[in-house]
Amino acid sequence: MARGPSNRSAPIKITDVAAAAGVAPMTVSRVLNTPDRVSPETTARVRAAIERLGYVPNLIAGGLSSRKSRMVAAIVPTIAHPMFAGLVQAFTDSMRQAGYQVMLSICGYHDPDDEGLFRALLGRRPDALLITGSSYSPAALQMLIEAHIPVVEIWDVSSRPIDMMLGFGHAQVGAEVAAFFHAKEHDRCAVLVADDSRAVSRARGFVEGVAKAGGTLVREMIVPAPSTISAGREGLRSLLPDLGERCALFCGSDLMAFGVVTEARIQGVAVPDRLAVCGFGNFELAAQCDPAITTVSLEGVETGRSAATMLLRRLAGEEPRDADRMQVPFSIIERATT
Amino acid sequence: MARGPSNRSAPIKITDVAAAAGVAPMTVSRVLNTPDRVSPETTARVRAAIERLGYVPNLIAGGLSSRKSRMVAAIVPTIAHPMFAGLVQAFTDSMRQAGYQVMLSICGYHDPDDEGLFRALLGRRPDALLITGSSYSPAALQMLIEAHIPVVEIWDVSSRPIDMMLGFGHAQVGAEVAAFFHAKEHDRCAVLVADDSRAVSRARGFVEGVAKAGGTLVREMIVPAPSTISAGREGLRSLLPDLGERCALFCGSDLMAFGVVTEARIQGVAVPDRLAVCGFGNFELAAQCDPAITTVSLEGVETGRSAATMLLRRLAGEEPRDADRMQVPFSIIERATT
Numbered sequence: 001m002a003r004g005p006s007n008r009s010a011p012i013k014i015t016d017v018a019a020a021a022g023v024a025p026m027t028v029s030r031v032l033n034t035p036d037r038v039s040p041e042t043t044a045r046v047r048a049a050i051e052r053l054g055y056v057p058n059l060i061a062g063g064l065s066s067r068k069s070r071m072v073a074a075i076v077p078t079i080a081h082p083m084f085a086g087l088v089q090a091f092t093d094s095m096r097q098a099g100y101q102v103m104l105s106i107c108g109y110h111d112p113d114d115e116g117l118f119r120a121l122l123g124r125r126p127d128a129l130l131i132t133g134s135s136y137s138p139a140a141l142q143m144l145i146e147a148h149i150p151v152v153e154i155w156d157v158s159s160r161p162i163d164m165m166l167g168f169g170h171a172q173v174g175a176e177v178a179a180f181f182h183a184k185e186h187d188r189c190a191v192l193v194a195d196d197s198r199a200v201s202r203a204r205g206f207v208e209g210v211a212k213a214g215g216t217l218v219r220e221m222i223v224p225a226p227s228t229i230s231a232g233r234e235g236l237r238s239l240l241p242d243l244g245e246r247c248a249l250f251c252g253s254d255l256m257a258f259g260v261v262t263e264a265r266i267q268g269v270a271v272p273d274r275l276a277v278c279g280f281g282n283f284e285l286a287a288q289c290d291p292a293i294t295t296v297s298l299e300g301v302e303t304g305r306s307a308a309t310m311l312l313r314r315l316a317g318e319e320p321r322d323a324d325r326m327q328v329p330f331s332i333i334e335r336a337t338t
Numbered sequence: 339m340a341r342g343p344s345n346r347s348a349p350i351k352i353t354d355v356a357a358a359a360g361v362a363p364m365t366v367s368r369v370l371n372t373p374d375r376v377s378p379e380t381t382a383r384v385r386a387a388i389e390r391l392g393y394v395p396n397l398i399a400g401g402l403s404s405r406k407s408r409m410v411a412a413i414v415p416t417i418a419h420p421m422f423a424g425l426v427q428a429f430t431d432s433m434r435q436a437g438y439q440v441m442l443s444i445c446g447y448h449d450p451d452d453e454g455l456f457r458a459l460l461g462r463r464p465d466a467l468l469i470t471g472s473s474y475s476p477a478a479l480q481m482l483i484e485a486h487i488p489v490v491e492i493w494d495v496s497s498r499p500i501d502m503m504l505g506f507g508h509a510q511v512g513a514e515v516a517a518f519f520h521a522k523e524h525d526r527c528a529v530l531v532a533d534d535s536r537a538v539s540r541a542r543g544f545v546e547g548v549a550k551a552g553g554t555l556v557r558e559m560i561v562p563a564p565s566t567i568s569a570g571r572e573g574l575r576s577l578l579p580d581l582g583e584r585c586a587l588f589c590g591s592d593l594m595a596f597g598v599v600t601e602a603r604i605q606g607v608a609v610p611d612r613l614a615v616c617g618f619g620n621f622e623l624a625a626q627c628d629p630a631i632t633t634v635s636l637e638g639v640e641t642g643r644s645a646a647t648m649l650l651r652r653l654a655g656e657e658p659r660d661a662d663r664m665q666v667p668f669s670i671i672e673r674a675t676t
Contacts, residue, residue: 011486054480056460071441071462079417079426088417092444101458103409103441106430120439122394124409142392148349229626255622262628284593285623288567290600 012055021049032057072311073126075105075117077133077196078226081253082283083300084132087154090304091130098312100127107132114140122147128311134158134167135197150314152307156198157327164310164324166303170198171205173296173330177250177278178209180332186248186276190218192235192260193252194225202280206250218242227252232259240267247275248338254279254286257293261337277337291336303328350393359387370395410649411464413443413455415471415534416564419591420621421638422470425492428642429468436650438465445470452478460485466649472496472505473535488652490645494536495665502648502662504641508536509543511634511668515588515616516547518670524586524614528556530573530598531590532565540618544588556580565590570597578605585613586676592617592624595631599675615675629674641666 018025023046030038031046038046049055072095076084092102103126107117118140121129128150134157136144144151144162152164174191181189189210193199203220210217219242223231232251236259239249251257257279264271271277271291279286282297310324356363361384368376369384376384387393410433414422430440441464445455456478459467466488472495474482482489482500490502512529519527527548531537541558548555557580561569570589574597577587589595595617602609609615609629617624620635648662 012484051477054477054484056457056481056484070458079423085417085423089444101441101443101462103439105439106427119394120408124439139389139392143394146350146392146394229622233626258623259626262626266628284567285596288571288597288600289627290604 012053014055014057017046017049017053017055020053021046070099071101071103071124071126072128072130073103073105073121073124074130075107075121075132077107079104079106081226081281082285083281083298086300087304087307090301091308092304094305094308095312098308100312100315115143118143127315128152130154130307130311132156133198134161134165150311152310154303154307154328161325163320164314166307166310166326166328168298168328168330169205170201171208173280174202174205174207174250175209175212176330176332177202177296178206178213178215180278181210181248181250181276181338182213182215184248184276184338186246187215188218188244188247189215189250190221190239190242190247191250192221192223192232192239192256194227194231194256195222196225196227199225199227199252199280202252203250218244218247227256229255229259229262232256232261233263234259236260236263236267236269240269243269243275245274249275249277251277251279254281254283254293254295257295257337258285258289261289261291261293272337278332282333286335294335294338295333297331297333299328299330350391352393352395355384355387355391355393358391359384408437409439409441409462409464410466410468411441411443411459411462412468413445413459413470415445417442417444419564419619420623421619421636424638425642425645428639429646430642432643432646433650436646438650438653453481456481465653466490468492468645468649470494471536472499472503488649490648492641492645492666499663501658502652504645504648504664504666506636506666506668507543508539509546511618512540512543512545512588513547513550514668514670515540515634516544516551516553518616519548519586519588519614519676520551520553522586522614522676524584525553526556526582526585527553527588528559528577528580528585529588530559530561530570530577530594532563532569532594533560534563534565537563537565537590537618540590541588556582556585565594567593567597567600570594570599571601572597574598574601574605574607578607581607581613583612587613587615589615589617592619592621592631592633595633595675596623596627599627599629599631610675616670620671624673632673632676633671635669635671637666637668 014025014028018028028046031043079085079088095102114136130152132155134153151162152166153161154166157167157169191203191206193203207217207220257277260277261271264275269275279293279295282295286293286295352363352366356366366384369381373381417423417426433440452474468490470493472491489500490504491499492504495505495507529541529544531541545555545558595615598615599609602613607613617631617633620633624631624633
């Protein structure tokens with residue numbers, strides 16, 4: 001404990017730096033905030049003193065006076081899901097390159113207190129906000145509006161976005177998977193998802209799509225979140241009695257689909273001849289396992305980058321434009337399980 | 339654009355709340371900061387005005403005056419790795435329950451500018467810091483010490499921690515896997531890792547362990563990070579000519595190990611008879627794939643929770659104690675691939 005927090009000397013202050021460099025404290029502040037107004041010689045002297053003393057400028061105080069925190073907040077339900085992990089990583093990389101730190105909050109799929117979360121985040125005065133989804137309590141919505149900062153909603157599409165939007169219709173994804181199965185002459189279908197609202201929307205869209213195509217829905221199975229490999233394995237065991245000669249199954253995620261395909265091999269169910277499987281998310285696992293899994297591709301990395309670009313344009317002072325409400329494209333990638 | 343940031347009215351200020359509630363601004367501040375000094379009737383009136391106007395208290399200003407930001411910063415190399423994803427999620431959940439927001443930074447495995455990152459984070463005056471690893475530039479280290487806040491280092495063990503530590507010896511993990519293979523009478527061994535410094539430490543420990551046990555090292559293969567499924571598949575294809583009748587392979591991650599096992603099945607290499615495989619990380623994938631993969635278990639979730647507990651104890655004013663330097667236990671979980 002000789003080093004570190006037990007060392008009770010006072011933190012280095014701007015005045016200490018000023019004394020060490022032989023300049024006024026305001027000059028140190030100018031070097032930090034408006035370096036073009038200071039001579040190169042003075043800048044070099046002040047920077048050397050900063051280095052020597054290990055001085056850390058208080059960006060909070062700077063943020064207060066300039067009303068810019070150079071910090072953006074992002075809220076996602078989870079990072080255990082590769083789509084969100086990729087999205088957050090790409091968003092963070094892009095924002096950091098532009099000089100912004102990202103304060104990430106992981107709120108889970110069922111956050112009853114969105115108002116408390118938004119109050120905690122907005123109270124730190126971020127310059128901009130990325131949020132996942134578009135269902136908020138009226139009080140939380142009011143807070144987002146009152147914040148007067150650029151907001152981008154990702155992952156859902158909404159008819160009433162707060163500001164910018166970058167999502168896709170989950171029910172539409174389900175409907176397109178149903179049409180894809182129909183085109184492959186599957187008239188018996190099933191769906192297996194975890195109980196988060198977007199996965200359930202995809203399941204509903206799928207069920208409607210199957211009905212519209214004149215197919216038979218063998219089973220709609222909703223299991224507790226999260227959508228894991230073991231949930232897929234257990235799901236198939238439960239589904240087996242209803243399977244029949246030939247069935248097509250839409251899964252809530254690629255992890256679940258991988259669990260289904262693994263359990264099918266163990267149980268001797270031929271994939272894709274007896275059981276066709278489609279996942280969701282285009283994880284590396286779906287592409288690299290054997291048999292490779294047909295899935296819906298979402299481009300989490302691309303979404304993260306685009307969200308950063310949208311926010312950075314606004315932060316640079318650009319006016320809102322039509323392209324600020326974008327549908328993220330999705331596509332079905334056909335592989336060996338269908 | 340009728341709602342949201344294009345609405346250019348001024349943000350709600352504390353004076354607006356005070357006027358609406360018929361009290362002095364200082365009374366509003368007391369309701370927010372020292373509610374026990376305000377009567378219940380006044381508190382109710384002020385809270386109603388806050389709700390009605392959608393006022394968000396400026397926690398940055400509050401943080402400046404009280405010198406507590408109720409925010410902790412965490413730095414991890416990636417969240418694409420399930421160990422870190424689980425750790426961050428558990429750490430965030432624990433800190434949020436205690437009333438702290440976590441500002442997460444994802445720095446990658448090769449951050450040449452730790453000083454810049456620390457300056458950006460510490461400048462926002464977090465109450466505490468979680469960092470991954472224990473190799474910093476002298477300037478960055480100095481900054482961490484000068485910050486005078488509780489710091490917990492995870493993932494590595496170091497002989498000179500800055501403050502608190504919660505890690506394990508990567509070389510020791512490699513040595514124990516070598517001993518495990520030796521006990522199973524594997525005298526021909528190989529190792530396949532990505533080029534991040536900890537994975538390379540594990541590989542070195544493994545190579546030394548194999549030599550110590552009198553075994554033969556067939557190949558030490560280091561591929562570019564990250565440690566993915568496809569890197570495992572490609573790795574095995576490259577390793578195949580050296581494989582011989584019987585070989586044991588230690589992989590840098592479970593993703594890589596899964597790639598190896600998948601490619602082995604495709605290439606007709608019998609696992610575990612001809613090729614024994616051990617992964618690292620105990621991801622859900624290793625437990626749930628078929629054959630299930632032998633691996634090293636690290637308890638990311640437990641590490642995240644313990645790190646939060648350590649920091650919260652200090653934040654509550656407790657003195658440093660010996661238990662603040664803990665080795666995280668690891669264990670080899672034997673499954674079907676060895």
